[in-house]
Amino acid sequence: MIFCSLRDIVFGYENEPVIRNVSADIHAGEFIAVSGPNGAAKTTLLKLMLGLLKPWSGTVRFSAELGRSRVAYVPQQASSFNAGFPSKVIELVRSGCYPELGLFRRFRREQHELVEEALKAVGLWELRNRKIGELSGGQKQKACIARAIVQQPDLLVLDEPVTGMDAASRTRFYEWMRQQVKEEGRTVIMVTHGLDEAQDYLDRVIYLEGKEESDVSI
Numbered sequence: 001m002i003f004c005s006l007r008d009i010v011f012g013y014e015n016e017p018v019i020r021n022v023s024a025d026i027h028a029g030e031f032i033a034v035s036g037p038n039g040a041a042k043t044t045l046l047k048l049m050l051g052l053l054k055p056w057s058g059t060v061r062f063s064a065e066l067g068r069s070r071v072a073y074v075p076q077q078a079s080s081f082n083a084g085f086p087s088k089v090i091e092l093v094r095s096g097c098y099p100e101l102g103l104f105r106r107f108r109r110e111q112h113e114l115v116e117e118a119l120k121a122v123g124l125w126e127l128r129n130r131k132i133g134e135l136s137g138g139q140k141q142k143a144c145i146a147r148a149i150v151q152q153p154d155l156l157v158l159d160e161p162v163t164g165m166d167a168a169s170r171t172r173f174y175e176w177m178r179q180q181v182k183e184e185g186r187t188v189i190m191v192t193h194g195l196d197e198a199q200d201y202l203d204r205v206i207y208l209e210g211k212e213e214s215d216v217s218i
């Protein structure tokens with residue numbers, strides 16, 4: 001099943017094209033990386049895939065299935081909570097469960113476990129009672145990723161999720177995402193610069209060269 005299909009997309013800002021004739025399909029059940037040098041329009045491509053931007057030309061088709069699916073998007077600057085933001089880390093992550101909980105917000109054991117697993121996977125379990133506003137930018141983004149996973153999305157879209165993680169954390173993170181795809185049946189798309197490290201875990205890479213884009217399968 002294809003969630004989203006892009007054909008011959010051209011897009012730019014003001015009069016300057018940044019995406020030229022890109023075609024790509026997002027198949028359900030894949031772990032996909034979008035990669036390429038700085039400024040190659042990786043973030044722009046994610047926004048086109050999500051329907052947040054409209055192409056100048058070319059077509060973007062979304063499957064009916066996508067309309068019935070849960071989508072979570074964690075942008076690069078997911079961290080714009082100011083110092084006075086009142087929630088603790090664990091409260092922010094728990095809020096990912098709210099659509100499931102309904103009005104009375106009674107957590108079941110499996111939801112506590114989901115929150116704990118997500119916080120441990122992003123390395124924030126020890127900091128769970130800290131105020132969000134007191135975390136570093138990278139830690140805030142990790143909290144947002146944990147909240148996104150707790151939402152149990154069908155499609156998870158992450159913009160540079162491993163920035164600021166050390167090598168061991170990056171490996172753990174890729175393993176966790178692979179497990180989300182293979183065992184939980186999710187589809188994960190992430191922007192990354194670190195293809196060498198990630199490629200063993202990925203199903204496919206969409207590589208943007210900047211000037212001449214190509215869709216490379218591995």
Ligand SMILES: Nc1ncnc2c1ncn2[C@@H]1O[C@H](COP(=O)(O)OP(=O)(O)OP(=O)(O)O)[C@@H](O)[C@H]1O
Pocket residue numbers: 013014018036037038039040041042043044045
């Ligand atoms: N809102 C905007 N208005 C004007 N130009 C923009 C806008 N957003 C992005 N650009 C330009 O479009 C190009 C692609 O930007 P984009 O953020 O998609 O690239 P990227 O590959 O994700 O970059 P990076 O790896 O540095 O995060 C860049 O030259 C950028 O300056």
